[in-house]
Amino acid sequence: MSERPEEPNKASDAESLLPIDEHVEEGHDAEGRQVRHRGIYLLPNLFTTANLFAGFYSIISSMSAQSAMRAGDTAGASKYFAFAAIAIFVAMVLDGLDGRVARMTNTQSAFGAEYDSLSDMVAFGVAPALLAFGWALGDMGKVGWMVAFIYVAGAALRLARFNTQVGKADKRYFIGLASPAAAGVVAGTVWAFSDFGIQGSKLSFLVALLVAAAGMLMVSNIKYNSFKELDLKGRVPFVAILAVVLVFAVVFSDPPRILLLIFLAYALSGPIQYLLRRRKA
Secondary structure, rough: OOOOOOOOOOOHHHHHHOOOOOEEEEOOOOOOOOEEEEHHEEEEEEEHHHHHHHHHHHHHHHHHHHHHOOOOHHHHHHHHHHHHHHHHHHHHHHHHHHHHHHHOOOOOHHHHHHHHHHHHHHHHHHHHHHHHHHHHHHHHHHHHHHHHHHHHHHHHHHHHHHHHOOOOOOOOEEEOOOOHHHHHHHHHHHHHHOOOOOHHHHHHHHHHHHHHHHHHOOOOOOOEOOOOOOOOOOOOOOHHHHHHHHHHHHHHOOOHHHHHHHHHHHHHHHHHHHHHHHHOO
């Protein structure tokens, strides 16, 4: 009588057939013992994925705007450029939420940090550069795409430097302009002027200076307030709630121009404070 062959391990066979490797991350438990975690945390990475999608949508909208321009549809092009800019601002909100959700739910991970950085590169590095190139820089030929690349390279270097300084730098400050703030300057400029019906080709030189400056500020050593010292969980005076409501009301009264002014003011605050410190010294 022949022996019955052993049934294969169905679970292991299923895992071997999966085209995606299971992520394994080492860490420590509450008692300090080394443990290995399989898989990734769903909730914070959903926000990061939404951030990535917003950046991707911005890129697609910028490409659609260029197609509309070639077809002579200036109104349609302005609409798509506005969509591209709005998507970048949506990405900023999502980028601010994923880290806070991870900390609130105690689901921080090295995978999440790397995924967030890559998503930021798309949403705040590539998307704003393509938006500026499609709206204004494309008419400048090689100079235009070189300026756009300066911005992309600045964003990549800024994110890489930020990742290497986690846990080492003073949390009260950013070294160099943060990539979301730089993206806000670019997106706000395109959105505000498109809303006025002004074509980017008339502002090519100004936009080139703005985009190049944003790229250089990201890799500079200028300090910017991070506002991370603000305690959002603690008690605040009642007037603080009124101030927040007032800020939201002002922003929603004219989003394109108010957001542009806010991000421009923040971008300029670093160099102004730097010059004031140098003057006092």
